[in-house]
Amino acid sequence: MPRVTDSHRAGRRAEILTAAARLFADNGFHATSMAGIIAGSGLSAGAVYSYFRSKEELIGAVTDLVSTTADEVFGELLADGATPSPAAVVTAMVEEVTERFITDSVIGVDMSRLAVQVWAEALRNPEVLARAGRVVTGLRGHCAEVARRWQAAGNLPAAVVPDQVGAAMLSLVQGYILQRLLLPGTDGAYYVAGMQALLAPSSMLAASSVSGET
Amino acid sequence: MPRVTDSHRAGRRAEILTAAARLFADNGFHATSMAGIIAGSGLSAGAVYSYFRSKEELIGAVTDLVSTTADEVFGELLADGATPSPAAVVTAMVEEVTERFITDSVIGVDMSRLAVQVWAEALRNPEVLARAGRVVTGLRGHCAEVARRWQAAGNLPAAVVPDQVGAAMLSLVQGYILQRLLLPGTDGAYYVAGMQALLAPSSMLAASSVSGET
DNA sequence: CAAGGTAAAACGAACGGTCGTTCTTGACAA
DNA sequence: TTGTCAAGAACGACCGTTCGTTTTACCTTG
Numbered sequence: 001m002p003r004v005t006d007s008h009r010a011g012r013r014a015e016i017l018t019a020a021a022r023l024f025a026d027n028g029f030h031a032t033s034m035a036g037i038i039a040g041s042g043l044s045a046g047a048v049y050s051y052f053r054s055k056e057e058l059i060g061a062v063t064d065l066v067s068t069t070a071d072e073v074f075g076e077l078l079a080d081g082a083t084p085s086p087a088a089v090v091t092a093m094v095e096e097v098t099e100r101f102i103t104d105s106v107i108g109v110d111m112s113r114l115a116v117q118v119w120a121e122a123l124r125n126p127e128v129l130a131r132a133g134r135v136v137t138g139l140r141g142h143c144a145e146v147a148r149r150w151q152a153a154g155n156l157p158a159a160v161v162p163d164q165v166g167a168a169m170l171s172l173v174q175g176y177i178l179q180r181l182l183l184p185g186t187d188g189a190y191y192v193a194g195m196q197a198l199l200a201p202s203s204m205l206a207a208s209s210v211s212g213e214t
Numbered sequence: 215m216p217r218v219t220d221s222h223r224a225g226r227r228a229e230i231l232t233a234a235a236r237l238f239a240d241n242g243f244h245a246t247s248m249a250g251i252i253a254g255s256g257l258s259a260g261a262v263y264s265y266f267r268s269k270e271e272l273i274g275a276v277t278d279l280v281s282t283t284a285d286e287v288f289g290e291l292l293a294d295g296a297t298p299s300p301a302a303v304v305t306a307m308v309e310e311v312t313e314r315f316i317t318d319s320v321i322g323v324d325m326s327r328l329a330v331q332v333w334a335e336a337l338r339n340p341e342v343l344a345r346a347g348r349v350v351t352g353l354r355g356h357c358a359e360v361a362r363r364w365q366a367a368g369n370l371p372a373a374v375v376p377d378q379v380g381a382a383m384l385s386l387v388q389g390y391i392l393q394r395l396l397l398p399g400t401d402g403a404y405y406v407a408g409m410q411a412l413l414a415p416s417s418m419l420a421a422s423s424v425s426g427e428t
Numbered sequence: 429c430a431a432g433g434t435a436a437a438a439c440g441a442a443c444g445g446t447c448g449t450t451c452t453t454g455a456c457a458a
Numbered sequence: 459t460t461g462t463c464a465a466g467a468a469c470g471a472c473c474g475t476t477c478g479t480t481t482t483a484c485c486t487t488g
Contacts, residue, residue: 009437027338030244034474044439045475055474086412113337120334122396123327124241129396136396147412156411164408167393167400171409174392175385182336182343182350186381194378195385197370198300198361199412248448258465259449269448 013051016041018107020058021065025113029059029121059121063128066114067135073100074139083149086169087199091192093173098188102180112177136170143169227265230255232321234272235279239327243273243335273335277342280328281349287314288353297363300383301413305406307387312402316394326391350384357383 019040023032034055038045052058073096077089084092101111122129144166150156156165172195180186233254237246248269252262266272287310291303298306315325336343358380364370370379386409394400 012437028244028334030242031338033472035472046440046477047438049475050437116334116337119392119396120242120330123330124245133396133398136393140393140397147408160411161408164404165412166408167405168386168389168409168412171389171393172382172385173389175382175388178333178388179350179354179381179385182333182347183354184347190378191381194361194375194380195382197374198379198382247446249446252466260451260466261464263449264463 012043012047014107016043016048016051017058017061017065018109021062021107021109021114024059024062024117025109025111028117056125059125060127060131062114063118063121063131066111066118067131069101069104069106069111070115070135071138073097074142077142078145083153084146085155085200086143086146086150086165087196089143089146090169090172090195090199094176094188094192094195097173097177101177112181115177116181139173140166140170142166226257226261228321230257230262230265231272231275231279232323235276235321235323235328238273238276238331239323239325242331270339273339274341274345276328277332277335277345280325280332281345283315283318283320283325284329284349285352287311288356291356292359297367298360299369299414300357300360300364300379301410303357303360304383304386304409304413308390308402308406308409311387311391315391326395329391330395353387354380354384356380 016037019042020032020037023036023040026032034045034048037058038048041048052061074093077092077096097112101115103109104111118128118132122132140163144162146169147156147160147162147165151158151160151162176186176188176191176195179191230251233256234246234251237250237254240246248259248262251272252259255262266275288307291306291310311326315329317323318325332342332346336346354377358376360383361370361374361376361379365372365374365376390400390402390405390409393405
């Protein structure tokens, strides 16, 4: 038998996933046909269906890919014990989105476009909603942790609920993704400037550096 | 010569549009079939196609409906010459979304769900992108005007670009819409509290009332 | 080493179903 | 009668998926 190596098999799977992600990013999930994915992957229908049982499973896999990428992109923001300001964290998130999310280095697909498709799909597909909700919860939790530290440092009133602040911080990133796709000319620097002005109207320099990994 | 025409004919058109909007909100544009819309409208295929030339035209009409509703909901925020704080305006927008956008009074459809579908569709349909972009530009312009007045009142540095601040303000509304749909338990009051804390960390009462129409 | 067996992997034509759309037909108002 | 419009069966195209066949590469055997 063609005892193909595991890595080869995983590579094939990744190729199919990449082709699907590229088409999904361009046309959305339901305006993309399996025939297109099959052609894009360079394989046959039967081969594709031996790696993914159905189109829905492919959608789920791409959703996971977006989720994983999002986690990776934002996961390092609080690697150490720093207490950056919310404005600095949102700035860092916007920059990370611009550099690593909009054109993913691994497969060269605009993950921000996929994210919007995932949001829309989540409204009708309970499984996608569950996955997407988990990611959003996680990201909001990271932001809430920032708010908690900022609060502990005395920069926020004690009565403030960190998770609530985290929700607003996450919104600033989601809105950036959305407006950049919908409105030409909304780039990272343009957006960050307004966000920082909104968050620190009196003193313009509340931002300190945000650490990456150690 | 149409005997019962005009208002009756417009009513029919509205019925079809309502049925389409309801199904689009539930399942998105491409997972909704014309057969479903035809059944939902209570008319026949031929009748529906005499009012709308194609499914694409129906999608465009629903996009317009969402746009119009959004304009109406947010158009009154700056009716007079008041200079409310950005936080107060975003608060008012979130409340308007909750009360008038999430369940539109005219047709009883969740416009926020439709908005997400429009965002996704805009990424692949140039006409929808144009319409959606126009609306987002308009909303951001309204927010920018708030920032401009706030700046003129001396609450923002002169170097700040109002449109940039408007983009961030709009993000806070878009993020609310998104997170409310994706995460159970994100209601208006919960969200507003965090937003206000983020925008006015030092003095918790920057908000004043925002005027409706005169 | 060479040849043949074997089973996984890939192929791709074909399938039933559903899609968006059209068009013939009938009913009714003028 | 005649003009208008709705009804809904019918249509071709394309959908996601299946499955019988062919190819491939490793293992066994002489």
